[in-house]
Amino acid sequence: MCAYMDTNHDEITELLLQAPYWVVDFLPMQVPQESRGQFFAVEQYYLAGEQRERLCRRFADVVLGLNCYHDLTVNRGGDDWVKNPEPATLVEWLGEALRHGHLCALIDNGTALMTASGGDTHITLYNPSPDLLQLARHLAMAAGLNLWQPDNDH
Numbered sequence: 311m312c313a314y315m316d317t318n319h320d321e322i323t324e325l326l327l328q329a330p331y332w333v334v335d336f337l338p339m340q341v342p343q344e345s346r347g348q349f350f351a352v353e354q355y356y357l358a359g360e361q362r363e364r365l366c367r368r369f370a371d372v373v374l375g376l377n378c379y380h381d382l383t384v385n386r387g388g389d390d391w392v393k394n395p396e397p398a399t400l401v402e403w404l405g406e407a408l409r410h411g412h413l414c415a416l417i418d419n420g421t422a423l424m425t426a427s428g429g430d431t432h433i434t435l436y437n438p439s440p441d442l443l444q445l446a447r448h449l450a451m452a453a454g455l456n457l458w459q460p461d462n463d464h
Contacts, residue, residue, distance in 0.1 A: 323416065327425075357431060368454055369455070387413075421439065
């Protein structure tokens with residue numbers, strides 16, 4: 311595993327965070343604000359213990375699948391960016407991010423970005439090409455997840 315520091319990665323990340331995005335989620339679409347359901351209670355259920363681990367494994371299947379086709383340069387909130395970390399390491403970092411941290415992965419040297427954060431029940435994909443979007447959709451479906459685009463008004 312090769313770690314390196316490059317401020318250019320941080321600049322690329324900041325630019326990509328402004329791009330249109332899609333989410334990989336257990337839900338098939340965005341929950342409307344006026345929904346009468348109990349989204350927040352369901353979200354808390356998925357963020358607890360065994361359910362969080364199960365959701366993390368499903369996200370890991372998507373991320374590892376993407377890494378089969380695309381380079382991932384990963385950052386966990388510090389200065390180090392790691393290109394194509396070992397699969398077990400990548401899954402460990404994803405799990406840590408979903409529990410209490412943050413993970414950014416530049417895809418193919420910054421043509422797209424994937425993020426995961428603690429307290430979220432989704433991962434976010436910024437600026438995907440049509441081919442990357444199709445691949446992500448297939449991988450999400452295979453993992454029992456959904457890919458959809460929320461209202462991208464920032």
